[in-house]
Amino acid sequence: GAGVSQTPSNKVTEKGKYVELRCDPISGHTALYWYRQSLGQGPEFLIYFQGTGAADDSGLPNDRFFAVRPEGSVSTLKIQRTERGDSAVYLCASSPGSGLTNTEAFFGQGTRLTVV
Amino acid sequence: AQKITQTQPGMFVQEKEAVTLDCTYDTSDQSYGLFWYKQPSSGEMIFLIYQGSYDEQNATEGRYSLNFQKARKSANLVISASQLGDSAMYFCAMRVYQKVTFGIGTKLQVIP
Numbered sequence: 001g002a003g004v005s006q007t008p009s010n011k012v013t014e015k016g017k018y019v020e021l022r023c024d025p026i027s028g029h030t031a032l033y034w035y036r037q038s039l040g041q042g043p044e045f046l047i048y049f050q051g052t053g054a055a056d057d058s059g060l061p062n063d064r065f066f067a068v069r070p071e072g073s074v075s076t077l078k079i080q081r082t083e084r085g086d087s088a089v090y091l092c093a094s095s096p097g098s099g100l101t102n103t104e105a106f107f108g109q110g111t112r113l114t115v116v
Numbered sequence: 117a118q119k120i121t122q123t124q125p126g127m128f129v130q131e132k133e134a135v136t137l138d139c140t141y142d143t144s145d146q147s148y149g150l151f152w153y154k155q156p157s158s159g160e161m162i163f164l165i166y167q168g169s170y171d172e173q174n175a176t177e178g179r180y181s182l183n184f185q186k187a188r189k190s191a192n193l194v195i196s197a198s199q200l201g202d203s204a205m206y207f208c209a210m211r212v213y214q215k216v217t218f219g220i221g222t223k224l225q226v227i228p
Contacts, residue, residue: 020125031214033216035218037204041220041221042207042218042219042220043161043207043218044218045215045216045217045218048214048215050214051219055214056214056215089159091161093161093216095214104151104163104166105163105216106163107153107160107161109160110160112161113128
């Protein structure tokens with residue numbers, strides 16, 4: 001498709017389990033972002049990739065969270081030992097990433113993670 | 117560090133009237149971009165409008181305009197001729213280099 005695709009759209013997992021969330025960015029977009037949006041809040045920055053490398057991972061809350069983008073396209077956000085507080089919508093966005101400021105990020109529909 | 121402040125948790129507007137959603141920002145960088153996004157109840161984030169820090173003219177996109185006051189560090193969104201479909205959450209965001217920071221949003225409800 002032409003847009004950012006995130007799978008799964010919904011994920012329910014038990015506390016303590018490991019989960020992977022996938023993001024397929026728009027073809028050709030070099031910049032990829034992960035955000036977390038809790039109920040009633042704005043998106044909270046987690047990590048930004050430029051190509052294959054994590055250019056800024058300052059938003060990852062702790063070492064249970066990790067993200068990869070091995071070939072510079074698809075990215076996977078990995079959460080170990082999930083906690084109930086991890087429940088949120090995880091949004092992925094991509095942009096042409098030319099370093100200019102006048103390009104908006106295109107968002108996927110998000111993955112709703114529920115930890116029970 | 118960058119910060120976006122949206123002080124209006126909720127707003128009501130009569131259909132066909134104009135409404136202003138407030139946004140202030142804080143950054144020490146001279147080059148930045150300001151955005152507004154709309155998030156309907158379905159959850160997707162829809163880009164509305166962009167203003168660059170060096171742009172002298174206020175940005176406009178159809179019924180949306182951005183009232184950019186650089187000295188006051190404000191970037192308010194003005195929606196003219198409100199429609200029922202404008203009911204949604206609205207987020208102000210700022211990009212510095214490639215990092216985009218969002219505010220907590222304003223819930224707009226358009227009343228028939």
